Each structure stands twice: as C-alpha cells, then as structure tokens.
Amino acid sequence: MATTSVMGGAVRRREDPALIRGMGKYTDDFAPPGTLRVAFLRSPVARAKIIRLDTSRAKAMPGVVAVYTHDDVEHLGPLVAQVPVGKLRPLLAAGEVNHVGEAIAMVVAEDRYLAQDAVEAIEVDFDVLPAVVDLRKAASDEIIVHEELGTNVLHTWTYHGYWEALGLEDQTPLIDEAMQRPDAVVVSIDMVNQRLIPVAIEPRSVLAEYEPGYGRLTVTSSTQVPHALAGAIATQLGMHQRDVRVIAPEVGGGFGSKLNVYNDEILVSWASMQLGRPVKWTETRREAANSTIHGRGWVGTATLVGTRDGQFLGYKLEAIADMGAYSQNFTVAIPLLGLWIASGQYKMPTAFKVDCVVTNTMTTDAYRGAGRPEAIYYLERAIDAYAREIGMDPLEVREKNFWQPDEFPATMGCGFALDSGDYAAATRRLREISDYEELLRRRDQARAEGRLVGIGIGSYVEVCGFGPAILADIGFSWSAYGQPSAFNGSGLVRVNPDGTATVIIGTGPSGQGHKTTWAQIVSNGLGIPIENIRVHHGDTETSPMGIGTFGSRSIAVDGSATYEATQKVREKAAKIAAKLLEAAPEDIVFADGRAHVAGSPDRGVDWSEIAAAAYQAHKLPEGVDSGLEETIVWTPSNATWPFGTHLAMVEVDPETGNVEILEYYAVDDCGNQINPMIVNGQVHGGIAQGVGQALFEDAIYDEDGNLLTSSLVDYIIPTAADLPSFKLAHTVTPTPVNPMGVKGIGEAGTIGSAHTIVNAVVDALAPLGVKHVDMPLRPRRVWAAIQEARA
Amino acid sequence: MTVNGQPVTADVEPRTLLVHFLREHLRLTGTHVGCETGYCGACTVHVDGEPVKSCTMFAVQADGASVTTIEGLARDGQLHPVQEGFWERHGLQCGYCTPGMIMSSVALLDKNDRPTEEEIRHGIEGNLCRCTGYHNIVRAVEYAAARMRGEEPPAPDWEGGE
Ligand code: FES
Numbered sequence: 001m002a003t004t005s006v007m008g009g010a011v012r013r014r015e016d017p018a019l020i021r022g023m024g025k026y027t028d029d030f031a032p033p034g035t036l037r038v039a040f041l042r043s044p045v046a047r048a049k050i051i052r053l054d055t056s057r058a059k060a061m062p063g064v065v066a067v068y069t070h071d072d073v074e075h076l077g078p079l080v081a082q083v084p085v086g087k088l089r090p091l092l093a094a095g096e097v098n099h100v101g102e103a104i105a106m107v108v109a110e111d112r113y114l115a116q117d118a119v120e121a122i123e124v125d126f127d128v129l130p131a132v133v134d135l136r137k138a139a140s141d142e143i144i145v146h147e148e149l150g151t152n153v154l155h156t157w158t159y160h161g162y163w164e165a166l167g168l169e170d171q172t173p174l175i176d177e178a179m180q181r182p183d184a185v186v187v188s189i190d191m192v193n194q195r196l197i198p199v200a201i202e203p204r205s206v207l208a209e210y211e212p213g214y215g216r217l218t219v220t221s222s223t224q225v226p227h228a229l230a231g232a233i234a235t236q237l238g239m240h241q242r243d244v245r246v247i248a249p250e251v252g253g254g255f256g257s258k259l260n261v262y263n264d265e266i267l268v269s270w271a272s273m274q275l276g277r278p279v280k281w282t283e284t285r286r287e288a289a290n291s292t293i294h295g296r297g298w299v300g301t302a303t304l305v306g307t308r309d310g311q312f313l314g315y316k317l318e319a320i321a322d323m324g325a326y327s328q329n330f331t332v333a334i335p336l337l338g339l340w341i342a343s344g345q346y347k348m349p350t351a352f353k354v355d356c357v358v359t360n361t362m363t364t365d366a367y368r369g370a371g372r373p374e375a376i377y378y379l380e381r382a383i384d385a386y387a388r389e390i391g392m393d394p395l396e397v398r399e400k401n402f403w404q405p406d407e408f409p410a411t412m413g414c415g416f417a418l419d420s421g422d423y424a425a426a427t428r429r430l431r432e433i434s435d436y437e438e439l440l441r442r443r444d445q446a447r448a449e450g451r452l453v454g455i456g457i458g459s460y461v462e463v464c465g466f467g468p469a470i471l472a473d474i475g476f477s478w479s480a481y482g483q484p485s486a487f488n489g490s491g492l493v494r495v496n497p498d499g500t501a502t503v504i505i506g507t508g509p510s511g512q513g514h515k516t517t518w519a520q521i522v523s524n525g526l527g528i529p530i531e532n533i534r535v536h537h538g539d540t541e542t543s544p545m546g547i548g549t550f551g552s553r554s555i556a557v558d559g560s561a562t563y564e565a566t567q568k569v570r571e572k573a574a575k576i577a578a579k580l581l582e583a584a585p586e587d588i589v590f591a592d593g594r595a596h597v598a599g600s601p602d603r604g605v606d607w608s609e610i611a612a613a614a615y616q617a618h619k620l621p622e623g624v625d626s627g628l629e630e631t632i633v634w635t636p637s638n639a640t641w642p643f644g645t646h647l648a649m650v651e652v653d654p655e656t657g658n659v660e661i662l663e664y665y666a667v668d669d670c671g672n673q674i675n676p677m678i679v680n681g682q683v684h685g686g687i688a689q690g691v692g693q694a695l696f697e698d699a700i701y702d703e704d705g706n707l708l709t710s711s712l713v714d715y716i717i718p719t720a721a722d723l724p725s726f727k728l729a730h731t732v733t734p735t736p737v738n739p740m741g742v743k744g745i746g747e748a749g750t751i752g753s754a755h756t757i758v759n760a761v762v763d764a765l766a767p768l769g770v771k772h773v774d775m776p777l778r779p780r781r782v783w784a785a786i787q788e789a790r791a
Numbered sequence: 792m793t794v795n796g797q798p799v800t801a802d803v804e805p806r807t808l809l810v811h812f813l814r815e816h817l818r819l820t821g822t823h824v825g826c827e828t829g830y831c832g833a834c835t836v837h838v839d840g841e842p843v844k845s846c847t848m849f850a851v852q853a854d855g856a857s858v859t860t861i862e863g864l865a866r867d868g869q870l871h872p873v874q875e876g877f878w879e880r881h882g883l884q885c886g887y888c889t890p891g892m893i894m895s896s897v898a899l900l901d902k903n904d905r906p907t908e909e910e911i912r913h914g915i916e917g918n919l920c921r922c923t924g925y926h927n928i929v930r931a932v933e934y935a936a937a938r939m940r941g942e943e944p945p946a947p948d949w950e951g952g953e
C-alpha cells in the first residue's frame with residue numbers, strides 16, 4: 001500500500017481506478033445520438049495554387065450533410081493566434097496551399113466511412129509551385145513563401161528589440177573582446193536540432209454540440225487549454241464566453257501539441273452551429289503527423305569562449321528556426337523561451353540571434369520544452385566540446401562556472417532573474433549516485449579493451465510557472481483567446497454541506513495527475529482525508545478562468561491559487577469551529593477530518609458539522625458570511641527556474657553504429673515536491689522524449705515538401721526495449737516566488753536529456769577523433785561517422 | 792462471438808474493424824485507437840487468450856471467438872494483479888496506452904511468470920507509451936509477477952519509498 005502522508009507523500013493516483021479498468025472517458029468515447037462525423041480533404045502537395053475545386057459530386061453522395069470550403073468560412077477570418085506575427089492559417093485553404101496536410105475542404109456526413117468516401121469524391125486541381133523547405137535557403141529569400149510578407153524571415157530575436165525593451169545592455173562587445181584575449185580558447189560547432197512530431201498516443205479529437213434552443217455551444221476537446229479554446233471560439237465565432245463551454249475530459253497525452261487552438265476545433269464548432277447537430281472529428285495518425293503542430297527545427301552555430309583553465313568568458317548562439325507555413329498559437333515566440341535560458345546555469349556574457357523563417361511545412365510551436373531544449377542543447381554541446389579542447393573533466397568545467405547559491409536571485413545574461421538554485425549541490429548528488437569516479441574507470445577500462453564506451457554530462461536550467469504579470473504588458477497576453485493575461489491561474493475550494501471538499505482548477509492536464517496532487521494540497525491544508533476530496537479540471541463552466549496545462553506551469557501557478565484558497569477556507573472554518581467549540585479561532589487545529597481545540601483533542605467537531613453551520617447564517621459567528629467556498633486567481637511575481645544535471649553512459653557498436661544506453665542518472669531540482677512518485681514519473685517520460693530526439697526521431701520533409709515520416713513506422717519513437725531503467729535523485733531548492741516553494745517538473749527531463757545522450761556518444765567516439773554527430777543518432781549515421789573518422 | 796464472457800451477435804459491414812465494433816457497436820470504449828495501422832498497440836485485446844491488435848482484424852474475423860477487453864479483466868470487482876501493479880507503481884500517466892499495455896502485460900505473464908526486465912521490455916515492445924518512459928510500466932509488471940507468484944513485490948524506487 002502506498003503512503004497516505006499528504007505533502008511529499010507518494011500517494012497513489014486518484015485518476016487510476018477508472019483508467020486501469022478502461023472506464024476513463026476521452027473525447028472520442030463520447031457519441032451523443034445523431035452525431036455527424038467530419039473528414040478533411042488535405043493537400044497532397046507542399047505549395048500550389050488551387051485552380052479548380054469542385055465539391056458537387058461529394059455533396060450529392062448519400063449520407064453527406066455538408067461540404068465546406070474557404071468560401072463558406074472566409075467571413076470568420078484566419079485562425080486566431082496569440083502571437084500574430086507571420087501569416088495566420090486560413091481555416092480552410094484560401095486559393096493556395098502551403099504545406100502537405102493543409103485542410104482544403106471539410107465534409108460532414110452521417111458516419112465516418114461516408115465522410116471519408118466523400119472526401120475522395122472532391123475534385124481539385126493544383127498548379128504546383130516550387131516548395132521552400134531548406135532553412136538556409138528559406139532565410140536567403142530566394143523563393144518567398146508568402147509574397148505579401150516580402151520575406152521569409154518573420155522575426156529575428158536579438159539584443160535589439162528584446163534586451164533593449166527590458167533595459168539591458170548588449171553583451172556582444174564583451175564576448176568579442178574576450179575572443180581577442182591571448183589565452184582565449186574558442187570552440188564553435190554547427191548543429192542541427194531537428195524537427196520533431198509530438199506523437200501523443202491519443203489522436204486529437206473534438207466534439208461540438210450546439211443547442212439552438214438555448215443558444216449554447218458545448219465543445220468537448222482533447223486539449224490542454226480548455227479556457228483558451230472557449231475564448232478562441234467565442235472570439236472567432238462572435239459569441240459571448242458565457243455561451244461557450246469547453247470540456248477537456250481525459251486527455252491522452254499532449255506535450256504541447258494540444259496547447260494550440262486548431263482550425264478543426266473552430267470549424268467543427270461552427271459546423272455544429274450551422275447544422276444544429278452534434279459534430280465530431282477525430283484525427284487519423286497521418287493527420288496527427290501532417291496537421292498537428294511540430295516542434296524544434298533549428299540549424300545553428302554555438303560559440304563558446306573560455307580560458308585555458310576552464311573559465312567561461314562568453315557565449316554566442318546564432319540559429320535559424322523553422323516556423324512552418326503559418327503562424328498559430330505562439331509559433332514565433334517559441335525561440336524566445338530558449339533565449340531566456342540561453343546562458344544555462346552559468347555566469348557569462350551571452351548573445352544570441354535567431355531568425356524565425358517560413359517554410360512550406362506544418363507549423364511549429366510548443367513541443368515539450370519548447371525552445372528550451374534547443375537552446376540548452378546548443379550551449380551544453382559547446383561546453384562539452386570546450387572541455388574536450390582544454391582537456392578538462394566536463395562535470396568539473398560546469399561546476400567551475402555555475403552561479404553560486406549566494407548569488408540568487410541572479411540576473412542572467414538574457415535578462416531574467418533566476419529565482420533560486422544550488423547547481424553544484426545537484427552535481428555533487430550526481431557524483432554520489434552515479435559513483436562518477438568508478439564510472440570513469442569503467443569507461444577507461446572498456447576503452448582499453450577497444451570498446452566504444454562514453455560518458456555524457458548534461459546540465460540544464462529551465463524556466464516555467466510563468467509570470468511575472470508584466471510579460472502580458474509587453475505583448476505576451478492571452479487576449480486572442482479571450483483571457484487578459486497568460487500569467488495567472490485559478491483555484492476554487494469548497495467544503496460541501498456533508499464535509500467533503502470539491503476543488504475546481506483552471507488547468508487542463510493530460511496525464512500529470514492533478515486530481516491527486518491538488519487533493520494532497522487541500523487535504524494538507526484542511527485535514528480533510530484525500531478520499532473525501534474530489535478535484536475537477538478542464539471545464540470552463542465550473543472554473544472561473546484558466547490558462548491550461550503547459551510549460552510546467554500548473555503546480556506553480558494554479559497550485560498556488562489552490563493553496564491560497566485553501567488557507568482562506570481554513571481561516572473561515574476556524575472561526576466557525578471556534579464558535580461551535582466555544583474557543584478562540586487561533587486555538588483551532590485541523591487534523592484527521594475534524595477540527596479540535598489545541599491541546600484537547602476530545603473537544604472537536606467533524607467537518608460535516610462545521611459545514612452544516614457554514615450553510616446556516618444563524619449559526620455563524622458575527623461578521624462571517626455563510627457558505628464555505630473560496631476562489632483565488634493567483635499571479636506569480638516571477639517565473640520559476642528548475643535545474644539539474646544528467647549523466648548517460650553509452651556503448652556504440654562499431655560494426656552497426658547502434659547506440660546502447662548502459663546507464664542513465666538524473667538529478668533534478670523542482671523545489672519542494674508534493675508527490676515524489678508523480679515527479680519521478682514526469683522525469684522518466686521527459687527523459688524518454690529527449691532520448692527519442694537524440695537517437696530516433698526526425699520529422700523529414702523532402703525537398704519538394706513531402707512529409708516522409710507520417711506514420712509510426714517512419715517516425716520512430718522509443719519502445720520499452722530501447723530504454724534502460726533510469727536512476728533518479730533530487731535536490732530540493734524551494735523557490736521564493738510561490739507559497740509552496742514549488743517549481744514544476746513537466747519538461748525538465750526532456751530539456752536535460754538529448755544533449756546528455758549526444759555528449760555520451762561523442763565521448764564514446766572521441767578516441768576516433770569524432771567531434772560531433774547530428775541527431776538523431778541512428779545506427780547508419782553513427783556508423784558513417786565512424787567510417788569517416790577512420791578514413 | 793463472446794465478449795468478456797457475454798455472448799454477442801450483430802450484423803456488421805465487412806469493413807468494420809474489430810476495434811470499431813467493440814467501441815462503437817458495443818460501446819466498450821476502454822479499448823483505444825492510437826494509429827489504426829497496427830503499430831501503437833493501444834487497441835490490444837485478447838482473442839481466444841492471445842493478444843491481438845484489434846485494429847488489424849475485421850469484426851467478422853472474430854466470429855465465434857472469445858474476446859476479452861480491458862473491461863473484462865477485473866473479476867467480481869477484484870482488480871487483476873497487473874491492473875493493481877499499474878496503480879501501485881504509477882505505470883500510467885494519461886492512461887491512453889494503458890488498456891492495451893495491460894492486456895499485453897497480462898498475456899506476457901500468462902506465458903512467463905518470472906520474466907526478467909529484458910523479457911518484460913521485449914514483451915511489451917509492440918505497445919507504445921509516450922508518457923511514462925516505460926520505467927514504471929516495467930516496475931508495474933514486476934509487481935504483478937511477484938503478486939501472481941504469491942510473493943512480496945519489490946519496493947518502489949522513488950525517493951521516500953512507500
Ligand atoms: S490502434 Fe491498433 S495498433 Fe494502433
């Protein structure tokens with residue numbers, strides 16, 4: 001039996017009894033009577049003018065209720081986006097297509113097979129144009145994807161316009177100066193951080209039910225951002241938020257891919273209103289690959305300057321980031337998240353330049369880590385190369401340049417103040433749990449035997465739990481999605497008349513276990529047993545506001561809101577209990593499902609008695625309002641900055657190029673932990689996705705813009721047989737920016753792992769003289785690197 | 792066919808996949824669809840005791856067979872040890888792969904009651920999970936294997952223990 005201790009306890013998940021019995025309800029499991037099904041005609045070509053589009057045959061087919069094209073929805077405008085830089089996506093292709101998979105027409109039919117048959121009956125002719133896929137070519141503007149924009153470069157993130165806005169100084173001159181020092185060692189590597197497909201195992205799905213009699217639209221969607229979706233639907237369809245309810249039921253993984261609002265969600269909602277019937281669409285795996293957002297997609301150069309004895313003097317990152325054809329939610333803002341942490345855990349002048357370019361491919365946006373894994377990858381690979389260049393141990397070189405614990409809050413090269421950290425404590429712990437010296441000895445012995453064994457170190461700092469609110473004022477609002485700010489969260493805590501508690505939060509989890517963690521927070525505050533608490537999330541009608549679950553933000557923001565609401569309920573309950581017990585409110589203690597007077601456990605009342613009094617005005621102390629419910633909307637004063645260091649030991653098979661992970665250790669620090677079991681699970685899954693990028697995953701478009709990896713046969717994600725068991729440990733450095741001292745852990749594993757694996761493989765190949773191999777390190781690529789080094 | 796011990800008869804189109812028959816005709820939505828092409832394993836059920844990806848089979852092909860889905864695994868309200876293992880060892884996050892993963896794990900343990908870690912990893916190789924990194928799924932199967940042998944399961948490996 002797992003523990004029931006409340007804060008910091010590995011409480012078994014409240015979600016699981018339904019899920020392990022097949023009784024969890026995901027969007028596609030809902031099928032109200034009379035539901036119509038949708039299928040989309042999607043572009044088979046990357047860039048073309050549509051010269052003829054004829055839906056008449058499809059419309060005439062039995063069972064087909066409607067076929068819509070751009071003309072039908074043009075009045076709704078393009079898909080709303082948070083960061084409307086670049087060309088916004090037309091809801092349906094507007095006379096041209098710009099990537100394979102772009103939706104051209106939408107069929108609504110009585111069942112899914114009929115809808116699919118009708119899609120095949122639509123006639124369309126294209127005038128195919130040359131596609132822009134290669135990032136450097138795109139940046140050169142040789143062919144401009146959207147002529148009206150005049151360039152493919154949507155934005156360049158540099159000192160100008162960003163640091164300047166924050167009142168910070170350009171550090172480039174310091175770095176250039178450092179490069180001129182006689183003792184300067186400069187390493188520079190060109191690297192690809194390849195495009196990835198998120199691959200949530202549950203395909204996206206949306207069901208819209210419009211009730212004409214009530215003028216009310218209910219949308220069930222596999223989304224991480226229910227409130228944003230409700231706001232976007234209201235904005236786009238000209239409705240009031242009160243008339244749109246979005247429910248995110250069980251969501252089968254998201255990893256950022258369900259943090260966008262999609263054109264299909266708007267279209268299905270609109271169609272339900274047109275037709276007065278429930279309408280549902282569930283994507284196929286092929287659609288998940290070609291029309292749900294992708295992540296990463298950078299090419300660039302990392303340059304690190306340091307002294308011969310391991311002191312960093314400066315770091316520069318120059319990259320081109322792939323935006324895809326249309327800008328959706330955050331698209332152009334994603335690289336900025338990386339730039340905020342571009343200098344990692346190290347104290348040094350930092351400069352960056354990232355061009356955001358358009359290509360004829362699917363939109364990129366937030367995929368687990370979003371900008372941060374890219375930036376950390378470049379930095380940490382450069383550090384590794386530098387350590388090798390000066391012949392210093394890679395762990396030692398990192399430790400030598402860390403921010404020190406007494407320097408926090410520390411304003412880093414990129415302008416933000418790191419909240420708290422003890423970076424060397426994490427590496428000390430890593431040395432312990434991995435027995436680092438022994439590992440090095442094992443590696444050296446294996447090498448002496450002629451085996452290709454390597455050890456890789458990867459540190460990271462990340463930024464999550466976003467605030468401060470001021471970001472909303474410099475353009476990061478959530479206004480297109482009907483919310484004034486993206487930097488707050490809500491928690492509602494109600495004690496019901498029977499003494500049980502209902503908790504309603506503004507998050508939209510996809511497996512993170514909020515029903516458990518939030519019950520722990522409230523149980524800890526009120527002494528109500530966890531089994532008497534039910535947590536609801538993902539419903540815009542019950543929670544006042546929410547930003548959703550992404551960017552490792554839920555616990556730090558909505559968790560804090562719930563914590564504060566719990567405190568308020570507790571204060572009020574103490575007054576009521578005090579009256580019932582004829583004691584002073586300060587003397588009331590809550591434990592074991594009841595309140596009692598401090599020092600006399602026998603003088604107590606159950607929560608049901610407190611609640612019964614709370615709902616009867618005449619039983620309340622003077623000045624106390626009836627009811628026992630509090631709602632807090634909470635805004636953080638700063639983001640939180642989790643960190644850690646990972647270590648991998650790998651062996652490369654020289655005959656095949658196959659990489660085997662022999663050991664994987666990770667020390668992560670996410671501040672205080674509410675449920676260490678869930679924290680570990682998040683780290684495991686995060687590492688698996690980083691390893692996936694390092695070794696297997698690659699979203700490949702050919703030069704004509706055809707997506708070559710649109711099934712799970714071509715797009716390889718790790719299986720159980722590809723991964724080892726992970727050895728995890730944690731350090732705990734609470735953050736001062738929220739009441740529970742919690743930081744967030746959803747993305748840490750991913751941000752810490754890809755470079756750790758690549759550093760290990762490069763270390764394994766270093767005796768051959770290999771300095772870098774681009775991800776994914778599939779056997780053929782590694783084998784080729786070995787051959788080249790030997791030649 | 793019988794499904795979870797109940798006889799079922801229906802007329803279906805020949806192109807109806809077993810997974811759609813289970814989900815849409817019988818409303819047994821515990822069996823999930825992740826790819827419809829046989830690669831993710833989310834749709835795994837047992838057909839005559841063998842694990843089968845139900846998106847790779849037409850409903851008519853299961854005519855006369857005995858099908859067990861995730862809904863039929865617990866007996867008399869008692870969780871199967873594998874279900875218990877997934878709960879006790881945090882073998883699921885979003886839960887979408889879980890029904891298929893559990894059905895494959897049950898089939899694995901039916902054939903081998905003392906699998907090594909490597910055997911477990913290979914045994915569930917046909918089932919993709921994007922959330923857990925498989926670490927705790929392996930622990931869940933180890934837990935279940937011990938329980939089914941009547942032994943004390945290994946302690947959990949997160950810091951702080953049980
Ligand atoms: S849905 Fe059957 S294997 Fe993926």
Ligand code: FES
Nearest residue numbers: 884888920921922
């Ligand atoms: S638990 Fe989400 S895919 Fe396995």
